[in-house]
Amino acid sequence: MLDIRQISKTYTSNGKNVPVLSDMSLRIEPGQFVAVQGQSGCGKSTLLLAAGGLLRPDSGQVIVAGDDPYKLSSEARADFRATHIGFVFQQFHLIPYLDVLDNVLAPSMAHNFPDARSHALELIEHFGITDRIGHLPGELSTGERQRTALARALLNRPKLLLADEPTGNLDTDSGAIVLDYIREFATDGGAVLMVTHDAGAAGQADRVIELAKT
Amino acid sequence: MGIWRLVRKEMGYRKLNFVLAVFGVLVATAGLVAQVTWLRAYDMRTESFLTRDMDQAVKRLKAIEKKYRQTTNQYGFNVRVLPERQSIEDYYKSGYASETMDQNYARKLADSEFLTTIRHLTPILRKEIFWSEYKQSATLIGTHGEVPLKERSRRKKPIKQSVPDGQIEVGYHLWSKLGLKAEQEVTLFGRQFIIGKCHTERGSQDDFSIWMDLKVAQELTGMAGKINEIQAVDCTCAEANPTKIRQELANILPGTQITVKVDPAVTRVAIRVTAAQGSVDDLKARHASRVQLTQDREILMLATAALLIVGAAVWIALLAFGNVRQRTMEIGVLRAIGLSGAKILLLFLARSIIIGLVGAVAGVLLGGAMGVGVAAMWGELTEASQMWGLFSPLTIGLVVICSPVLSAFVSWPPAMLAARQDPAIVLARE
């Protein structure tokens, strides 16, 4: 499902080169749950962005669902993300002025699918936040926010879920709930690439990759 | 979910930015609409003032014209008839006509029936003489009163009685210089006369004149049956037109020249008629220049409006930049979940269009209300229908259409910035 072939990425800031990834390769099959661990600043988020078609690597290739998103135009790549990829961010990044339902429905602005609403309600029900459906993110607990973010990532029925420390801000119980859902997504045939610090969280994965600082 | 829903919710969430932006548009559009409405109200007011002044001026003119007709009826004209061959220049220089005409002319004029009414008609023989008995030059005036036809029903005798035969009347300077008295016997051209009357000072050539009966004067000067002037005093004519009167008299008395002198009273009223006519003309001119003044004001108004619009445009652009900066993370997330750059652009443009539209509608309402308020304060609005006349549909239409367009136009750069923003930059920074 995800095939990363020898990608390298070097950031340039203030005229200085910051090499982050070099010759990184990774393969995730459908149904596989892969966790990435490593020191802060070693390039975990960078790897996720590159895998999600948001950050073009300097060299190497990224293949998602058989296609290289970086060979597409910017507009087509956006649509590609909307159809194949789900993102969960560490800081959730819910849209502050949309309630839970609208946040979950947000991906349908990019790519409208007919059962978006019923699917959103299903996901909300599934993640146990139905009673919070009309609340704004500011009115939710951290765990509820992360579940909303997860529901949003799954609305488009992605083939690849990219999660950047989805449990980083959660207490053990909330974290466990979120991890269960991610596990479930993989069991249902989805591919998951999850960044985490947490050894416990990594323990849920089929495979753990240790990313070293370059 | 559609983009409009997101735009609407965002505006409701970040109320301050939205309200400030709408307020900017509102100030500009309300200012514009209020100015246009005021200008119209002002125009209406000027128009009504001018119409009122015009009505008054025309009324005044009519009253004066009436008075003029009355005055010309009362006083009218003085007419002087001289022999045709008489040089007017000599007449004025010497004070009398050297040429003569038949005495019957006066009778003929008195007996004629015509439009002009003559109250007093006097045939005159006037001549410069040397009063050898007193070694003194003087003007001899022989007169004989005629009663004009139209006056005969009212009186039998002429107002100015002729001097009885055997008598003379003497002018002021003449009698005072020569020491003459009334009832005194004097000799003139070797003939005995009694002084019938010593006249008081008249301040004219009359003060050196001697009056006597026309017939006697003709005998003394050897000009039997001749006169050299006819005076018709207090002539009136419905037409009040000197040229017409002259024409009419000339038809009756061929071989004469006629001078028509307007009475000073008539001249005075005529001046007032001219003045009244002038003020009517003046108002007409002001009415015409009003259009020019309105145009000048419109230009001034456009200049202020341009200033307002530029100010509002800068204000909206700044607020749009602020909005974009505030939403960088949100834009990154929207891009990550698949929104294209074009959709992000649309998101921000839709927002600015709504701001422009809401601001314009509010501005039109507020500006219109301000305009109507001022017009009402001026007391120009007596009927509700007049209120609609204050509004310019073209201006309102332009404002409502142009405001969202302009708002979108100035929000384009920040919206473009948002659309081009690299989502990875913000997302990697988390």
Ligand SMILES: Nc1ncnc2c1ncn2[C@@H]1O[C@H](COP(=O)(O)OP(=O)(O)OP(=O)(O)O)[C@@H](O)[C@H]1O
């Ligand atoms: N846009 C950028 N320009 C320059 N340097 C960057 C940029 N984004 C990230 N970096 C640098 O690249 C390195 C890797 O960043 P990245 O966010 O991928 O690390 P990470 O492994 O996710 O760290 P963390 O565990 O703290 O989230 C860091 O040293 C970071 O400072």
Ligand SMILES: [Mg+2]
């Ligand atoms: Mg990171």
